[in-house]
Amino acid sequence: MEMIIISVCLATILAFLLLKPLLNRTAVKVNLPPSPWRVPVIGNLHQLSLHPHRSLRSLSHRYGPLMLLHFGRVPILVVSSSDVAHDLLKTYDLKVANRPQLKVVNKLFNGGREVAFSPYGEYWRQMKSVCIIHLLNKKMVQSFEKVREEEISVMMERVEKASSDSSPLNLSELLITLTSDVTSRVSFGRKHSNEESMSDFKNQVRKIMELVGEYPVSEYIPCLAWIDKIRGLDDKTEEVSKNFGDLMDKVVQEHLDSKDKPTMDFVDILLSFERQNKDGIEIRxxxxxxxxxxxxxxxxxTTYALLEWTMTELIRHPECMKKLQDEICGDETKLNIYRSQEEVEDMKYLKAVIKEGLRLHLPFPLLVPRLLTEDVKLKGYDIAAGTQVIINAWAIQRDTVTWGMDAEEFRPERHLDSPLDFRGTNFEYIPFGSGRRICPGIGFAMALVEVTLANLVNRFNWRMDVRFSGDEYDLAEAPGIDVCRKFPLIVFPSNA
Incomplete structure (x- = not known):
């Protein structure tokens, strides 16, 4: 037996000596992007702040617009410039169209059985097509004009009351109620904001956005999963999942129980696909x-956050507010009329204001994470399949190379003569992403934002409560995958 063991060892050593030169010749030299030094086990997780888009931009200033980080055992590619984003999303769009399967997302969305976080494939293509055809296309968005008008009118009545009473108004609460009511009516057939189950709606929305924007320890270091449990992340995810699940179950059951409806809403359409297995689409x-x-x-x-930030910037920049009021009012003396979608269509400064709000305060600063499904070579660097990709659109849209030395300033005029658009073809400006995974709801959001801003600015002057103002307060950001104001926007409206 000893002779057999010795023989095996000698044969192994001899084989290694003979094969070593061959292995050296065939070994591929991998050229990896620059990386900050990482801590054993946790990698670069310690370098993330409460606002990852800011900390990642700071790292990119030192290590370049293409960085390779490691969150625990997971490689993370961070893109922070328009030219790198162009090469990645234009050249390798298909290879980077997938989504990482994150534990929080799996819990909240049943493994990504929706559109935003669904893995790339046939199911995602079918669901995206259904959502666009039956809810988000231009014709459908135009058909919702009456709903927008009615809900904006309800909002304006509350603003008018606050103006008459010279009382403070929580504009943040008003805007999230507006956006949720419009979305509920066009999607579910009616609004639910007055129901007891929706009384804590804003907090629930914030919780789900914060959870999706989390970087759970268990996601990257499974052996430390107990940390998430101790800090309550698992319980919070379970609670939010149940609350929203119960609400959605109620919506579905209402539609199943209702009969002989004169019109079909989005939920009815989805249920018809389930019952009939239409067009080869299987929806459970x-x-x-x-x-x-x-x-x-x-x-x-996201629509609420854009409205909230744009109103914040307009109030902080009264010269921009005045210029926008002049465009919206024009020669009109009756300031109490409703400004329709058709009327705002050609308002160039209004669109410039919204584009500037989107540039500085895009709804998803890091967009939604992607996952490389094949090896690629990017800017001369080798990037392996399985690498998660973070595109720091927030950093790209504040890059002084593109936007000038005043890139941090709110200046709508920069968009008046600019060809840059947010439809995903100009990589210096990608607030909704680009390529196959671009947000399909751009038209839906923009229609509501344009008309809401036009009516708020048309009829009222605005000032902030001096007790709740100043850059540290006005521009403080809440954590989450989306970034809204940390503190509510408290204002005093007065008739224009």
Missing amino acids: RSDIKFIILDMFLGGTA
Whole structure:
């Protein structure tokens, strides 16, 4: 037996000596992007702040616009410039169209059985097509004009009351109510904001956005999963999942119980696909509630955040507010009329204001993470399949090379003669992403934002409560995958 062992060892050593030169000749030299020094086990997780888009931009200033980080055992590619984003999303769009399967997302959205976080594939293509055809296309968005008018009118009545009473108004609360009511009506057939189950709606929306924007320790270091449990992340995810799941179950059941409806809304359409297996599309009952939850959150949270930030910037820059009022009012003396979608269509300064709000305060600063499915070579660097990709659009849209030395300033005029658009073809400006995974709800959001801003500015002057103002307060950001104001926007409206 000893002779056998010795023989095996000698044969192994001899084989290694003979094969070593061959292995050296065939070994591929890998050229990796620059990386900050990482701590054993946790990698670069310690370098993330409460606002990752800011800390990642700071790192990119030192290590370059293409960095390779490691969150625990997971490689993370961070893109922070328009030219790198162009090469990645234009050349390798298909290879980077997938989504990482994150534990929080899996819990909240049943493994990504919706649109935003769904893995790239046939199911995602089918669901995206259904959402665009039956909810988000231009014709459908135009058909919702009456809903927008009615809900904006309700909002304006509350603003008018606060103006008459010279009382402070929580504009943040008003805007999230508006966006949720519009989205509920066009998606579910009616609004739910006055119901007891929706009384804590804003907090629930914030919780789900914060959770999706988290970097759980268990995601990257499984052996330390107990940390997430101790800090309450698991319990919070379970609670939010149950609350929204119960609400969506209620919405679906209401539609199942209702008969002989004169018109079909989005939920009815999804249910018809489930019952009939139409066009080869298979939608399970459990999928439907996650698809409508996705549409609800997408139509509410991001639109609300854009409105909130744009109003914040306009109030902080009264010269911009005045210029916008002049465009909206024109020669009109009756300031109490409703400004429709048709009327705002050609208002160039209004669109410039919104584009500037999107540039500085885009709804998803890091967009939604992507996952490389094949090895690629980017800017001369080798990037392996399985690498998660973070595109820091927030950093790209504040790059002084593109936007000048005043890139941090709110200046709508920069867009008046600019060809840059947010439809995903100009990589210096990608607030909604680009390529196959670009946000499909751009038209839906923009229609509501344009008309809401036009009516708020048309009829009222605005000032902030001096007790709640100043850059540290006005521009403080809440944590989450989306970034809204940390503190509510408290204002005093007065008739214009």
